[in-house]
Amino acid sequence: MRKVFKIYRPFTHAGVLLAAQYRINFFFFILGDILRCFINYFLWHAVFTSGGEKTFAGFSETDMVVYIFISFLTSVIAYSDGSYAVGEEIRDGNIAMRMIKPIRFDLAFLFQELGERLITITLIFVPMMLGVEVYKFAVTGVIGFNILNFILYLFSLILAYLITFYFNVCYGYSAFILKNLWGANFLKDCIVGFLSGGVIPLAFLPPAVAVTLNLLPFASQTYIPVMMYVGMFDVPTIIYSFALQIFWLIFFIILQQIIWNACVKRMSVQGG
C-alpha cells in the first residue's frame, strides 16, 4: 500500500497544480452552478409555504434545504472526468502509450483526480458545509451538527466517489465502439443526474420506482451519502446501503478490469 502511494503521488501533485492553475475559472464555473441550488432553495421554500404541511415524504423544510446543498456538494466531490478523459485517449490513440507503461491506467487517473479534489474540498466543500450548518442553526436554534452522521456521510461519500470514478472509466471505454462524442456524454450526465437523486430525492417518487432506483448504482453516487448526512436512514438501512455501495464498487472495479484486459488483448492482436 505504501508503495502504491509512493508511485502514484506525482499524479496527485500534478492534479493539485492543474486545479490551482485554473482555480479562478473553476471558481466562477462552480458559482454558476451554486446559483441553481439557490433557485431550488427558493422553490422549495415556496412549496412549503404554499402547501401548508410541515413535511413532504418525510422531509421538513430544513431537511430539504440541507438535501439541496449537500447533494450538490456530493455531486461536486463524487464527480469524475473519467469518461471524457478515457474517451479522449481512445480517440487520439494515446491509450496505447498507457499500455507500455508499468503503471495502472485507472490508478494514475484516480490519483490525479484526488489531487484536483483537494482543491475543491478546501475551496468549495468546507465553506459550503459550514454554511449549511450555520443555516441549520439559524433556523432551528440548536446546533444540529451530528458527528456520527457526518462520519457515515464521509465514508459513504468516498465510496460514492470511487463508484462514480469506475463507472465513468467503464463508460469511457465505450468510445472503443461508439464514437462517444459530445452528445453521448451529455445524455449520460442527464440520466445519471436524475437517477442519482440529484434533481429530486428518490423518496418523492412512487414507492415502486423509488425502490428500483435505490438498487441501481446511481443512487449510490449521490442519494445514499446525502441521506446519511441528513440522518434519515435507520440502522438497518444504513448497513444495507453500505453493503449496496460496496457491491457496486466491486462490480465496477471488476468490470473495468475485464474491459481493460479485453482492450489490451485487442490492441496487441489488432494493433489498435
Place this chain on the structure above:
Amino acid sequence: MNLLRKIHRMFKLHRIFIKQDLKKLMEYKIDFLTGAIGMLLTQAINIFFLSVIFARIPSLEGYSFEQIIFIYGFALLPKAIDHLFFDNLWAIGHFIIRKGDFDKYLTRPVSTLFAVTVEKFQVDAFGELVVGIMLLGYSIPRIGVNINFINVILFIVSIFFATFIYTGVKLITSAIAFWTKRSGNITYMFYMINDFAKYPTTIYNRLVRTVITYIVPFAFTAFFPASYFITGGNPWFNIGGTVLMSAVLMVLGIFVWNKGVSAYESAGS
C-alpha cells in the same frame, strides 16, 4: 438603399452558414440525436419535477401548474433563439481571443460583431425551441390567454426583445476577454442566472428579485412578459420593461464590445 443592401448581404451570409450547419448536422447525425435526446430529457425531467411538486400542493404562490408551465415554456423561446444565432459569443471568452484567433475578424470589411456571430448557427438549440413551443401549446388553452391581434403582436415583440437580453448579457461578459484574455466562465456564471426566470419572481427574496429585475434582468425574459399574458395586467411594465432592458443591455453591450476591440487593437494578444 445602402442599408437595404447591407441587410440583404447579412441575410445572405446567414443563409450560407445555416445551410452548412444543417449539412454538418447530417454528417454527425448520431451525435446530434443523442444530444437532442439529452436536451429533451433534461426538460422532461424538469417538468416531471414540477409535476411531483404539484401533486402535493394545489398552487405555488398563487400560480397553477399550467401557469408555471406557461412561464417555463415562454422562458425557453428567447433562450433558444439567442442560442441559435449568437452562440459564437461563448467562443470569444473561451478561446478565440486567448488563442489569438480574433485577428482575422479585424481584417474583414464587416463589423467584428457580425463577423463573429454569423459564423455559427447552433442547431442544438432546436431542442429548446421545440420543447418551448410544446409547453406553450399545452398551457395556452388551459390558462385562458386572450388570443387577439394585439396580444400576438405583443408576444412577438416580447420574444424578440427578450432574446436580446440574453445576447446583451453574453456580449458584455464575453467582451471582458478583450482585457483579460479569458472570460468564458464569467459569462457562464451570469448566464446561469437565467434559470431564476423560469419561476415567478414572487418566490424569491428581495435581493434576488432586485438582481434579476434591475441588474441582470432575466426576469424580463420570461416571468414579467409571461405574467402579462396570464393576467393581462400592467403591459407598460411587463412588456415595456422587456423592450427597455433589452435596449439598454444591447447598447451597453455594443459599447463595451467596441471599447474592447479598441483595447485589443492597442494591446494585441
Place this chain on the structure above:
Amino acid sequence: MIYVENLKKEFKKTIKDPGLKGSIKSFFKPKNEIITAVNDISFHVPKGEILGFIGPNGAGKSTVIKMLTGILTPTSGKCEINGQIPYKNRKNYVKEIGVVFGQRTQLWWDLALRETYTVLKEIYEVDDENYKKRMAFLNEALELEDFITSPVRTLSLGQRMRADIAASLLHSPKVLFLDEPTIGLDVVVKDNIRKAIKAINEEENTTVILTTHDLQDVENLCNRIVMIDKGLKVFDGEVSDLKRRFGQARELNFVPENAESINDLDYKNEFLLNEDDLSVENNGVSVTVRFNSDMVSVEKMLNYTLSKTHVKDINVTDADIEEIIKGIYRSEVSLDA
C-alpha cells in the same frame, strides 16, 4: 504605395511576483513595464514590389504587419497604404488588402473550401462575373481544383496554405501581406507556393509584403528586404546589396585525398584572423573553411590549400544569405555582451 514613417509600438506588460501573494498584489497594484516592440521604423515600398521582412523571433515583424493591416494601432508614427491609414476606417481599408497568417487559417474549418469562397464573395461584395474570373485565375495559379470540394479541416498543410492565399486574393487586393507563408511546409510545397506568389505578383502587379524565417523565400522572391532586430531596422536594401555589404564571406570546400594531410594545414596561424573572419570545420571526409574575402583573397586561400594537400574535389562558393544574416545577428549579440 506604402509609406511607413517613424512607426513605433509600445506594449504595457504587467509584472507579477511569483506565488499567490504576488498574484494578489499585482491584482490590486499592478506593476507595469513598457516594452517597445517596434521602435522608429521607416520604409517605403513602391507598387508591384515584393518586400521581404526578416528578423529573428520576437524582433517585431508580426507587430509591424499587424499595424500595417489595421489590427494594431501604432503608439506613434505614421503608415499610409494606398493613401489610406489602416487603423482609421478599417472596414474600408481592408477591402484593398489581403492578409495571410501562416500559422492560423482564415478559412472556415468545417465548411467545404468552395463554400468559404462563397462566403468571402459576399463579405467582400465581389460581383458574380468578377468572382468567376477570379476563381479561374486563382485556380490556375494555386491549383485548387483537386480539393475545392473538401472540408477545410481535411486539407493538408500545403493545400491549406494555397487555399488561404487564394482566399486573401479573391477581392483583388492591391497589397498582399503574407506572414510566414511557408512555415511548416516541405521543400516541394514551399517551391510551389513561391512560384504562385511570383506569378500573382507578375500578373497583377500586386505589391507583396512577406515575413519569413526561410531565407530561401527571400532569395527566390524578394527584390528588397528590410531586416529588423529588437524592434529596430538594421538593414534596408536589395538582396544583392546585403550580400555586397555583409557578404564577403566565402566558403571553401574540399575533399582531401589523404585524410592525414589535413594536419599540415594550419589556417589560423597562416592568416592570423579571428573566429569571425575564419573558421574551419572538418567532418572527417570533407573540410569546410569559411573566410572573409576582404581579409584573405580567394586566390591566396586556394594557393595555400593546394600547396599543402592533394584534393579529390574542391570548390569555393558565395556564402548564402542565411550565413550573412546569422553573421549580422551574431555581431548584434556580441555587441550586447
